[in-house]
Amino acid sequence: MSPLRRNPALWAAGIAICSLAALELAGWALYRRTERLSERDLDSRLRAQARWTALLVGPERAEALVSGEGWAADELAPTLKAASEEGNLENIYFFGPDLELKYDIRGYYRLSGGSFPPFALGPLLRAAAGQTSSSRLYKVGGSYLKSAYAPVRDEGGHVVAVIGVEGSAEYFSTLSHIRRYFVTFGLFGLLLAVAVASLAYYALSWLSSAEEALARAEVSEAMGRMAAQMAHEIRNPLSIVRTAAVRLRSKYGEGVDPKLVDFILEEVDRIRELTDHYLSLSREETINPEPCDLVVLVRDVVEVLPEDGPQVEVDLPPKPVVVNVDPNRIRQVLLNLLSNAEDAVSEVPDPRITVSLRRSRRGAYISVEDNGQGVPHEVREKIFHPFFTTKEKGSGLGLYIVRRIVRAHGGEVHLRSRPGRTSFVVFLPWKPNIR
Numbered sequence: 001m002s003p004l005r006r007n008p009a010l011w012a013a014g015i016a017i018c019s020l021a022a023l024e025l026a027g028w029a030l031y032r033r034t035e036r037l038s039e040r041d042l043d044s045r046l047r048a049q050a051r052w053t054a055l056l057v058g059p060e061r062a063e064a065l066v067s068g069e070g071w072a073a074d075e076l077a078p079t080l081k082a083a084s085e086e087g088n089l090e091n092i093y094f095f096g097p098d099l100e101l102k103y104d105i106r107g108y109y110r111l112s113g114g115s116f117p118p119f120a121l122g123p124l125l126r127a128a129a130g131q132t133s134s135s136r137l138y139k140v141g142g143s144y145l146k147s148a149y150a151p152v153r154d155e156g157g158h159v160v161a162v163i164g165v166e167g168s169a170e171y172f173s174t175l176s177h178i179r180r181y182f183v184t185f186g187l188f189g190l191l192l193a194v195a196v197a198s199l200a201y202y203a204l205s206w207l208s209s210a211e212e213a214l215a216r217a218e219v220s221e222a223m224g225r226m227a228a229q230m231a232h233e234i235r236n237p238l239s240i241v242r243t244a245a246v247r248l249r250s251k252y253g254e255g256v257d258p259k260l261v262d263f264i265l266e267e268v269d270r271i272r273e274l275t276d277h278y279l280s281l282s283r284e285e286t287i288n289p290e291p292c293d294l295v296v297l298v299r300d301v302v303e304v305l306p307e308d309g310p311q312v313e314v315d316l317p318p319k320p321v322v323v324n325v326d327p328n329r330i331r332q333v334l335l336n337l338l339s340n341a342e343d344a345v346s347e348v349p350d351p352r353i354t355v356s357l358r359r360s361r362r363g364a365y366i367s368v369e370d371n372g373q374g375v376p377h378e379v380r381e382k383i384f385h386p387f388f389t390t391k392e393k394g395s396g397l398g399l400y401i402v403r404r405i406v407r408a409h410g411g412e413v414h415l416r417s418r419p420g421r422t423s424f425v426v427f428l429p430w431k432p433n434i435r
Contacts, residue, residue: 344372
């Protein structure tokens with residue numbers, strides 16, 4: 001698929017995913033800000049009530065209360081109860097200078113022997129040092145609570161007691177519901193983003209495959225028309241020329257230079273073979289798959305190569321690699337790739353060609369590697385195109401035919417190249433997914 005047609009779909013998927021992510025982040029930011037502001041407001045209110053309660057009680061009654069004098073509790077009970085109701089407090093605590101809990105208006109201290117609730121030591125230490133402080137949110141039962149602590153000083157400025165006020169963070173329950181909503185929405189958004197991305201990916205893959213198939217069909221149709229014209233304009237005259245050359249040699253014998261006749265026949269045969277290639281491109285690639293041991297096939301192809309050519313090494317697994325392919329068509333693929341490799345190493349001092357075979361879970365991989373100069377970057381995208389060649393006498397059809405045959409088996413061929421090492425890797429599935 002061309003970049004111009006691919007980008008709109010990619011942009012649409014990207015915008016959808018980014019919008020969902022931005023909405024989720026904005027929701028979390030709003031939630032966290034609301035939580036911080038609500039807790040800050042509760043913290044300020046509890047600190048103010050703790051200071052006000054310390055002033056209301058006074059040092060004498062506070063000191064008497066933490067000392068265990070009964071009259072102080074009886075005298076302060078109505079006042080503290082009114083202060084609790086007016087300030088919408090859950091409890092009011094009194095601590096001695098040793099930070100031991102001495103009294104609370106709800107009676108939790110008396111019922112639990114002084115072990116309730118688990119106060120934070122840090123805020124109490126700061127209050128005992130003369131600084132109003134507060135705890136973090138903590139959960140008791142099903143409620144979220146927060147406490148603030150204020151020192152009670154005598155006339156000499158000494159801290160004789162610490163008063164703690166406890167308030168309910170009612171807003172936190174509501175925020176918990178909101179948080180669950182955002183978590184649920186976030187998971188849904190994530191799933192939706194994954195679904196959108198997956199749909200975009202598969203849509204682009206399908207469109208890309210459809211476009212490639214259409215392009216191949218258009219190329220095949222154009223080459224079919226050209227091949228038919230070539231068959232009419234070239235093949236018949238070639239037969240006449242070849243017949244004439246044979247008659248000349250048989251009629252005049254030594255009177256005609258035999259090298260000249262042989263040259264005519266060779267060139268006629270070469271042009272006829274090229275014409276046959278063009279004709280083959282006008283037809284849809286068909287295969288006749290059957291179980292084939294690629295180990296044997298590769299070894300047979302290498303053994304029939306000319307002995308005066310570059311050395312070809314093989315790296316084959318010890319066990320058979322049986323794949324359902326058309327043996328004749330895969331043999332043609334190997335011969336084309338090996339011919340291409342031989343041309344690549346023709347000017348290399350120490351030419352080497354290696355054919356390797358390996359198996360995988362999906363299928364088999366055949367690699368034809370050479371130590372030639374490599375394929376330039378600007379050529380790599382065109383190297384599988386029909387009629388593209390960098391050779392003086394090349395037809396530009398060898399690699400195109402290789403890819404046609406491999407794709408007809410449902411496989412693919414890839415080029416990997418760098419200076420001194422170039423390989424064409426052919427993938428063949430265990431069972432051909434005929435295209």
